[in-house]
Amino acid sequence: MASCDGCQLTLLDCEDELLALGEAVDIVHFPEASSALRPQGRFDLTLVEGSISTPEQLEEIRHIRAVSHALVVIGACATSGGVQALRNFADHEQFMRVVYATPSYVSSLADSTPISAHVPVDFELRGCPIDKAQLLEVITASVVGRKPGIPNEAVCMECKRRGVVCVMVARGQTCLGPVTHAGCGALCPAYDRGCYGCFGPRESANTGSLATWELGRGRSKADMVRAFRLITGAAPAFEHESKRHEP
Amino acid sequence: MTPPPAHWLERDELGHLLALIRGDGYRLIGPTVDGAAIIYDEIEGVDELPVGWTDEQAPGRYRLRRRDDDAIFGFAVGPHSWKQRLFPAREPLVQIRRDGDDIRFSAARADPPPTAFIGVRACELAAIELQDRVFVRGPFVDHRYAARREACLIIAVNCVEAGELCFCASMGTGPRVGPGYDLCLTELDGGFVVEAETEAGAALVQRLDARAAADAELTARDAGLDSCRQTMGRELDTEGLPGLLFGNLDHPRWTEVAERCLACGNCTQVCPTCFCFDVKDVSLLANAETARERSWDSCFGQDHSTIHGAVFRPAIADRYRQWLTHKFASWTSQFDASGCVGCGRCIAWCPVGIDVTEELSAIRSQDPKPAIELPRPQVWWPREDDPLVPAPARVLEVQPETPDTVTLVIERTTAVREEPGQFNMLSLPAIGDVPISVSGSGEDFVEHTLRGVGRATKALSELRPGQRLGVRGPFGSRWPIELAKDHPLTLIAGGVGLTPLRSAMQQLAANPDDYPAVRLFYGARSAADILYDTELLAWDSLPSCDVSVTVDQASRRWLGNIGFVTRLLRRKELPLDGRYFICGPEVMMRQVLFLLDEAGVPKSHRFVSIERNMKCAAGFCGRCQYGPYFVCKDGPIFRHDHIDFIFGQPGF
Amino acid sequence: MTETVYKVDMLARVEGEGRFSVQVHDGEVTGAELSIFEAPRFFEALLRGRSLAEVPDIVARICGICPIAYQMSSVRALESALELVVPAEVWPLRRLLYCGEWIASHVLHMFLLHAPDYLGYDSAIEMAADHRELVERGLHMKKIGNQVIELLGGRAIHPVSVRVGGFTRAPRPRELDELRPALALGLDQALETVEWAAKLAKPSQDNDYVFVAVKGDDYPLERGDRLAISDRGDIAVEEFNEAFHEAQVERSNALHCRLADGAAYLCGPLARLNLFADKLHPRAREALERSELRLPVRNPYESITVRAIEVVHAFAEAVDIVAAYRRPAQPFVAWRPRAGVGHGATEAPRGLLYHRYVVTDEGEVAQAQIVPPTSQNQARIEQDLVALVPSLLTLPHDQATRRCEQLIRAYDPCISCATHFLTYDVEATP
Amino acid sequence: MKQALRKIRLLCDLDDGQLERIAAIASIERVKTGDIVVEEQGPANSIRAVAEGRVSIAVSVPGRGELPVCTVSVGEILGWSALLPQARWLATARAVKDTTLIVLRGAALLDLYEQDRELGYRVMHRTFETVAERLHDTWLQLMDSYRQ
Incomplete structure (x- = not known):
């Protein structure tokens, strides 16, 4: 679907495990890696990357759902609409004109939406991009027959386990870590910058309190709109928060 | 007892001390400046210590600042604590290897190098001592923690300056370093007063160029400690705090703080005493090798209290209250001390600056309800075996009970005979382990009845005779059968809640002289879901036992009772001197207890079995906490009056 | 009268979603189309109004294969808009980071996407059954x-970690040191790879290309203020829109870019090597010489060998940079917003990547233009198909189709990148 | 009869005189396992109490036949519909054991309530209690709590 292909690439980035994976499961349709395409038939596990942003994709995902035993959607695009869902906040017509001289050549839906907005999904693996180890865990869980061990917690938990010094407290930076789903391993704080929400909101994301704190230490409302409206800005909790600060 | 002799160490001699320790084969972990904070990391000498640095702290704020002098320990505590060294954020517990039907479990041994902790503050040493209570003081010993603890040499430092967020004086943990150190330094102008508490410490002093401390130096030390005590940035009234908190579980402040709290878990992670962890099996595809790992967890996460898809602490208010009541109240029942040492880390490193001292004083000052009495800590008999490593056991037999329930008969792996009501942790590689109550046992076998509904139980229920699984246990409390001697005894079971009562029933039925009047009321979903039907009939036929069964759903062919188990009880006499054992879904137990209330049966005569999220089963991981209890070691069987104040209370 | 159509509706082993078709009428090619149906994602539009500090994070999302290229071109363009002088210590780190991307992307393409064409497999996973060592070597270098x-x-x-003005954090020397053994091993493997690639049997073709690449002091990569155009001299990066012209075509969600005079051109490894072989790292030059590849290289099927040489170059540079590394006290220079227009061009693995931004005095992006290599090469790919197809007419249909695919793959087209770009022919916006 | 009535929870608050008056309108009914006691849709004329045995109460579900929803045991009553004006049975009651029932005609019982308001109050109070308990038990049954 609509994406940068980075999440599929994550599978190819499993350099140490790729060949074992190829032996353990029968990969039947993976256009990025193989020209033996077998999109027909029924699948035990289907991984889908990307958001739904064209009428054709909408049709395709319904078909995929129908032929898949388990549908696991991977990445921020597939789970929240992705960065391209920023267009959901703008006038679509105008967007088309900005990019394409003749918009009528291009087929596109007004909004970029997550897969779960259209068909039931069995598991959502978050991230922009997804984490390699988590991807392998989801596949392993599917092979072994158990629930994927993907912790449902804040980025802060990974940050602290890693021993990183909090950038909010010690550097005064804005960081979405406390309201963002873990999985990246707290990369940004480890690189001395605030989290920008690639994995989308966690459950119980108290975005309101975080925004209040940031406003209280001199950030502007426009800063808050930008902070919550980025890679996963169309995820409901972030969308709601960014709208609260719109002029 | 005379105080240990104090020595005086010139400032320049500190390097010598560190060199000596290194020379003795220790690696040094100490404070060092890293980017934006003073952290604890491996150091080589004095140069890497934060000489001339201090920290400014406020709620949600920490900044490094240069000092006017070149003090070495002139700062308060930072984001790291010694917990990271003794109880690492991630660590393998068990290596599991599958070879056909054979499974081998081996402990991932911590083989810690000798490590010297440089600059341990009073509050931090108190925190280490508190974690000792969790991990080594019973009933089980966490061998990994214990090995690291053994391998450490503690060079403590007295605080002569208080931080803005410090309140160790209120918690009684500082600023003077308490027992448990090898050496303790007090930094004064030009050098250190050095006190040794252990032989290792004293031996180090011997090898240094140190002289006996002069009175003036000791006076200066005491003055520094005094001034520190007096300038503590925070204060906390701890008087009767545990009872106060549990008496105010519905205080409006919980909702108020929940609006600010991010439930991010930072407070628990920086806390030097918080010990909760999660356990996961890490494997690749269907590989033969699986690593069972633990990693720090927090009661602020949803998974912490989730069991069978039910979330026991859905709201942030529930989670904050869980944390604060645990830290300042439950700890006292569990470990005979407050869980807070007053270091102030949770205040500084809360991203939105929530201050526990403020929250606690708000609860105390805003219309509090009366305090209640909390249970006293238990004394545990230590058990030497490693509770986290399963033993492989062969499945001897698999008896189908109902379409989704089987009884696994497995070979006994332990010398300890399970008691009715206790449970074992059953595990499969790559899938993990789950608590399953013992439904029966014999000389050389144990029986577990389980419903294959979750992924782990499903995998377990698909085992075949001859295959192996991992077993650790037995764990937990038991049905107090002996208390029922000479009293009518009523067992009330719902669904698979019958399984832990089955082994009790077997004993009761076998001893009619002691237990002449036993009644069993059992509610099942449908006729097809009734467990142990032949045994039920057999028990019913005994003069000493009376069995009644009811189902929720029936077809016309069913000629027995239909209706919830409470309908059975309503028709029966509920003797006041009787004893009652109840096990089933919590909603069922609640309804049964209401009926017993109506009948006037004393709470002390009723025993219930509680189920909560359980990972380690040995009292380490904190996940099965139930108010002041751990379900794994204080439970699963509780006397009703002991848990009355939290039973059915949302958020517990 | 015969009518032959070669087409593939879902191009595999390329980045993103595209198709091609070539129509042949009585032995004469009447049409060749590479069309891209990857859904548009409107990056230029959604950059408008964003803070310029956010640009590197946003543009990275254009492509999962070469995010660093996007980050590098964007920070170059934004730094030029801010007239920011980046500390000297930052440059080697940027080049090192970019070397990492070249290695990962080139190796991915060579071993996992392109090699199966030469050895006759559908995928590298399949190929691994017979050539395990080869695939493992590829995976190892990529890693x-x-x-x-x-x-x-x-x-x-x-x-x-990439930010306008430098990096958010620079590694400790100790961390970089840990890379040394791997880089040394990688360099050896890259050298072997050149020999392997050079020996692969390749169809012959000789195309008359116009090559375009960034021109700077070194072999084109992360910086260069001019663009070299073979046979036509060079231009300043700022003159991009005068020298090149982007247009939309009906069949595709990607814009096509040509020289102002309408000629198709080529960017990417072949262009870089032909224009700047003299600037190759000595180790890469040796490899080039040993490969017996003769300049100019005008056979697109040889691009697999050229990529291998560039991988040697990237490893060799990385080794040097790590050896000379000193950790900067502060890995970035701070900046204040100011209005301006900035241009930046760097060499993505697939070729020239041009960014242009107009920023306001509040530090917001007012306009963004991004021209990725694949949209620049698209016209050239179609032209090559036209040239190739007459020679395939005697082959069985599926073999001929495969040869077309192989040719397209030789360009390593990155379709995710190619979509969603802004033309200057913007119709009046309301 | 009085002895039998004493065991019925519905009547447990009544004094001897009141019980006698009830006994006067009561009759005994014996049914065999499987016999229908009352049938859905039939005119609801009597309230019954189980003196011995057990009766199941079932609702007809098209396509699935009678679906038993609860059982009534010794001391409990069934058929409170008989106390409603012009009522019909809402469910079928069937003996699942050989059962002895005490039958109280609805009209006669209502007359008694009119004559002796105190008796009426006491019995209706217990009737209400039974209805409330049964409703509550039904909720619990509906929760399907053993599924977890």
Whole structure:
């Protein structure tokens, strides 16, 4: 679907495990890696990357759902609409004109939406991009027959386990870590910058309190709109928060 | 007892001390400046210590600042604590290897190098001592923690300056370093007063160029400690705090703080005493090798209290209250001390600056309800075996009970005979382990009845005779059968809640002289879901036992009772001197207890079995906490009056 | 009268979603189309109004294969808009990061996407059954490339440390030192790879290309203020829109870019090597010489060998940079917003990547233009198909189709990148 | 009869005189396992109490036949519909054991309530209690709590 292909690439980035994976499961349709395409038939596990942003994709995902035993959607695009869902906040017509001289050549839906907005999904693996180890865990869980061990917690938990010094407290930076789903391993704080929400909101994301704190230490409302409206800005909790600060 | 002799160490001699320790084969972990904070990391000498640095702290704020002098320990505590060294954020517990039907479990041994902790503050040493209570003081010993603890040499430092967020004086943990150190330094102008508490410490002093401390130096030390005590940035009234908190579980402040709290878990992670962890099996595809790992967890996460898809602490208010009541109240029942040492880390490193001292004083000052009495800590008999490593056991037999329930008969792996009501942790590689109550046992076998509904139980229920699984246990409390001697005894079971009562029933039925009047009321979903039907009939036929069964759903062919188990009880006499054992879904137990209330049966005569999220089963991981209890070691069987104040209370 | 159509509706082993078709009428090619149906994602539009500090994070998402290229071109363009002088210590780190991407991307393409064409497999996983060592060598080199990126940027895809003015964090020397053994091993493997690639049997073709690449002091990569155009001299990066012209075509969601005079041109490894072989790292030059490849290289099927040479170059540079590394006290220069227009061009693995931004005095993006290599090469790919197809007419249909695919893959087209770009022919916006 | 009535929870608050008056309108009914006691849709004329045995109460579900929803045991009553004006049975009651029932005609019982308001109050109070308990038990049954 609509994406940068980075999440599929994550599978190819499993350099140490790729060949074992190829032996353990029968990969039947993976256009990025193989020209033996077998999109027909029924699948035990289907991984889908990307958001739904064209009428054709909408049709395709319904078909995929129908032929898949388990549908696991991977990445921020597939789970929240992705960065391209920023267009959901703008006038679509105008967007088309900005990019394409003749918009009528291009087929596109007004909004970029997550897969779960259209068909039931069995598991959502978050991230922009997804984490390699988590991807392998989801596949392993599917092979072994158990629930994927993907912790449902804040980025802060990974940050602290890693021993990183909090950038909010010690550097005064804005960081979405406390309201963002873990999985990246707290990369940004480890690189001395605030989290920008690639994995989308966690459950119980108290975005309101975080925004209040940031406003209280001199950030502007426009800063808050930008902070919550980025890679996963169309995820409901972030969308709601960014709208609260719109002029 | 005379105080240990104090020595005086010139400032320049500190390097010598560190060199000596290194020379003795220790690696040094100490404070060092890293980017934006003073952290604890491996150091080589004095140069890497934060000489001339201090920290400014406020709620949600920490900044490094240069000092006017070149003090070495002139700062308060930072984001790291010694917990990271003794109880690492991630660590393998068990290596599991599958070879056909054979499974081998081996402990991932911590083989810690000798490590010297440089600059341990009073509050931090108190925190280490508190974690000792969790991990080594019973009933089980966490061998990994214990090995690291053994391998450490503690060079403590007295605080002569208080931080803005410090309140160790209120918690009684500082600023003077308490027992448990090898050496303790007090930094004064030009050098250190050095006190040794252990032989290792004293031996180090011997090898240094140190002289006996002069009175003036000791006076200066005491003055520094005094001034520190007096300038503590925070204060906390701890008087009767545990009872106060549990008496105010519905205080409006919980909702108020929940609006600010991010439930991010930072407070628990920086806390030097918080010990909760999660356990996961890490494997690749269907590989033969699986690593069972633990990693720090927090009661602020949803998974912490989730069991069978039910979330026991859905709201942030529930989670904050869980944390604060645990830290300042439950700890006292569990470990005979407050869980807070007053270091102030949770205040500084809360991203939105929530201050526990403020929250606690708000609860105390805003219309509090009366305090209640909390249970006293238990004394545990230590058990030497490693509770986290399963033993492989062969499945001897698999008896189908109902379409989704089987009884696994497995070979006994332990010398300890399970008691009715206790449970074992059953595990499969790559899938993990789950608590399953013992439904029966014999000389050389144990029986577990389980419903294959979750992924782990499903995998377990698909085992075949001859295959192996991992077993650790037995764990937990038991049905107090002996208390029922000479009293009518009523067992009330719902669904698979019958399984832990089955082994009790077997004993009761076998001893009619002691237990002449036993009644069993059992509610099942449908006729097809009734467990142990032949045994039920057999028990019913005994003069000493009376069995009644009811189902929720029936077809016309069913000629027995239909209706919830409470309908059975309503028709029966509920003797006041009787004893009652109840096990089933919590909603069922609640309804049964209401009926017993109506009948006037004393709470002390009723025993219930509680189920909560359980990972380690040995009292380490904190996940099965139930108010002041751990379900794994204080439970699963509780006397009703002991848990009355939290039973059915949302958020517990 | 015969009518033959070669077409593939879902191009595999390329990045993103595209198709091609070639129509032949009585032995004469009447049409060749590479069309891209990857859904548009409107990056230029959604950059408008964003803070310029956010641009590197946003543009990385254009492509999962070469996010660093996007980050590098964007920070170059924005720094030029801000007239910011980046500290000297930052440049080697940027080049090192980019080397990581070149290694990962080139190796991915060579071993996992392109090699199966030469050896007759559908995928590298299948190929591994017969050529395990080869595939493992590829995966190993790719892993090292990714390790370089991960070390500097946190993760291999969409790294997090690139910022306008430098890096959010510079690694400790100790961390970089840990890369040394892997880089040395990678360099050896890259040298072997050149020999392997050079020996692959390749169809012959000789195309008359116009080559375009960034021109700077070194072999084209992360910086260069001019663009070299073969046979036509060079231009300043700022003159991009005068020298090149982007247009939309009906069949595709990607814009086509040509020289102002309408000629198709080529950017990417072939262009870089032909224009700047003299600037190759000595180790790469040796490899070039040993490969017996003769300049100019005008056979697109040889691009697999050229990529292998560039991988040697990237490893060799990385080794040098790590050896000379000193940790900067502060890995970035701070900036204040000011209004301006900035241009930046760097060499993505697939070729020239041009960014242009108009920023306001509040530090917001007013306009963004991004021209990725694949949209520049698209016209050239179609032209090559037209040239190739007459020679395929005697082959069985499926073999001929495969040859077309192989040709397209030789360009390593990155379709995710190619979509969603802004033309200057913007119709009046309301 | 009085002895039998004493065991019925519905009547447990009544004094001897009141019980006698009830006994006067009561009759005994014996049914065999499987016999229908009352049938859905039939005119609801009597309230019954189980003196011995057990009766199941079932609702007809098209396509699935009678679906038993609860059982009534010794001391409990069934058929409170008989106390409603012009009522019909809402469910079928069937003996699942050989059962002895005490039958109280609805009209006669209502007359008694009119004559002796105190008796009426006491019995209706217990009737209400039974209805409330049964409703509550039904909720619990509906929760399907053993599924977890």
